[in-house]
Amino acid sequence: MKNYLTYLIIFVSCLLSCDDFLDQQPGNEVSIDEQLSSKTGLEQAMAGVYSEVEEMVSGRWVVYADVQGGNLTFTPETDNLVGVPFAIENSYDFSDTEQNSDYEGYYEGWYNVINQVNVILERAGGASFLSNFEQEQLRAELLTIRAFAHYFLTLHYAQNYHFTGDASHPGVVYNTQTLIPGADFPARLSLFETYQKLKADLNEALPLFTDNTFLSSEPAYAYFNKTSCQALYARMALQMNDLDQANFYANEVITNSGIVLTSTGSYVEEWEMDREPVSEAILEFSAPRNSDGTVSSSIAEFFRFIDDGNFADYVASGDLLGLYTADDIRSNMFIEEMLITSVNQVEIAVPYYFTKKFQGNAGTTAIRLSEMYLIRAEANARLLNRVEALSDLNTLRIRSGLSELTDTSDVLEEIFLERRRELAFEGHLLFDILRLKKDVIRDQGCISAICNLSYPSNFFILPIPFSSTGLNENIQQNEGY
Numbered sequence: 001m002k003n004y005l006t007y008l009i010i011f012v013s014c015l016l017s018c019d020d021f022l023d024q025q026p027g028n029e030v031s032i033d034e035q036l037s038s039k040t041g042l043e044q045a046m047a048g049v050y051s052e053v054e055e056m057v058s059g060r061w062v063v064y065a066d067v068q069g070g071n072l073t074f075t076p077e078t079d080n081l082v083g084v085p086f087a088i089e090n091s092y093d094f095s096d097t098e099q100n101s102d103y104e105g106y107y108e109g110w111y112n113v114i115n116q117v118n119v120i121l122e123r124a125g126g127a128s129f130l131s132n133f134e135q136e137q138l139r140a141e142l143l144t145i146r147a148f149a150h151y152f153l154t155l156h157y158a159q160n161y162h163f164t165g166d167a168s169h170p171g172v173v174y175n176t177q178t179l180i181p182g183a184d185f186p187a188r189l190s191l192f193e194t195y196q197k198l199k200a201d202l203n204e205a206l207p208l209f210t211d212n213t214f215l216s217s218e219p220a221y222a223y224f225n226k227t228s229c230q231a232l233y234a235r236m237a238l239q240m241n242d243l244d245q246a247n248f249y250a251n252e253v254i255t256n257s258g259i260v261l262t263s264t265g266s267y268v269e270e271w272e273m274d275r276e277p278v279s280e281a282i283l284e285f286s287a288p289r290n291s292d293g294t295v296s297s298s299i300a301e302f303f304r305f306i307d308d309g310n311f312a313d314y315v316a317s318g319d320l321l322g323l324y325t326a327d328d329i330r331s332n333m334f335i336e337e338m339l340i341t342s343v344n345q346v347e348i349a350v351p352y353y354f355t356k357k358f359q360g361n362a363g364t365t366a367i368r369l370s371e372m373y374l375i376r377a378e379a380n381a382r383l384l385n386r387v388e389a390l391s392d393l394n395t396l397r398i399r400s401g402l403s404e405l406t407d408t409s410d411v412l413e414e415i416f417l418e419r420r421r422e423l424a425f426e427g428h429l430l431f432d433i434l435r436l437k438k439d440v441i442r443d444q445g446c447i448s449a450i451c452n453l454s455y456p457s458n459f460f461i462l463p464i465p466f467s468s469t470g471l472n473e474n475i476q477q478n479e480g481y
Helices: 003-011 039-058 060-069 086-092 104-124 132-157 191-208 226-239 243-256 267-272 369-382 386-399 411-422 429-435
Strands: 072-074 281-285 305-307 314-316 334-343 346-355 364-368
Touching: 039 060, 039 104, 039 132, 039 281, 039 364, 060 072, 060 086, 060 314, 060 429, 104 132, 132 191, 132 226, 191 226, 226 243, 226 281, 226 364, 226 369, 226 429, 243 369, 281 369, 364 369, 369 386, 369 411, 386 411, 411 429
Parallel strands: none
Antiparallel strands: 072 314, 281 364, 314 346, 334 346
């Protein structure tokens, strides 16, 4: 955690451990009010929030949806045996535990972000050293980050929206104010109530956005703006089966953002560019850098190939590779490497396929325009506007070198498959499977004790870590844990 943000940890909620700030050396603390009493201090605090968000979206949990859904498998370890990375051993088998969750840091990390946002919202409103436009932009970005964080928590810790007919099943704790350890013990809302809170934050944020981001130290695409807020709204609305809203906001981004799809001719080349986002990126969090300008960490650490002695743990599964035909330009989005692997106690060279999306010093692509076309297509398909849905699907198929489809009878399944091909490694697959009430089927490359899981299942979501349930008796644990 960055030094200039350490003071904010004092306000971690009762969901979190207090160890970090209790261990600070006396005299090093900075008053929150003092820190937020100047524009420079406020900018440092906001930079800290974005740094924490980047850390969350580019950390090891970034592989969760693709691993669980079946897009990813693993490379051989130093003994040339293929094994499950230690950090995800439980969750990969759909057997994560409350007491020792693989994703404890994920749960705590997002609530830490949320609490930091609330600290700034409560203390920086109406600051005299900010112009009205700056105040509005600051609030808009903070509200969007708060919704963004809660949304990711719902995906991992709450069953899909129509798991119950009225979404009355448990959602998450939705924090809209800082919580005092030992005094505040919030309970989970229903998922319906959770999504109402999400919508309220985004509805308030949208009209407040100005033409300038609050910070300027990173490129504009690394910060939330009106377009990325609309794109987030479209994604969230699709997940909650609010199809009209999903259609509306995806269309707003496609029609009015000025962003265009990456062309066929430059698609692979743009993904191969080091540190630069693809041209259709709506939101991409820049990889953090050291004081000398070198990248200190990157999402690439989970996917990169450097040489046959230095490579990451995660590669494309045979299930995913089988979805690309030879005429699909995305079949060229992989680095094929032969790695020595122990198979039945015999060491042989086996091909592994590393994605080109996240090599070098890649930033973390959070939202792209291609997703907006797929959201609009799915929303229309489920609203029975199949011709419009097929048009958007074909836009992406043609861009990828595939032929147009003319039959609308199976358009929803075709959209699902296109999402899997186009958005692979970007953290969507499992949540697409659950939204559409499909089964998880992991075949080629699966080394789990449980490769397949039928819908519905308690184990499509993670257990809330004991570090939260053990401190707050009002937190209801997920069924089955």
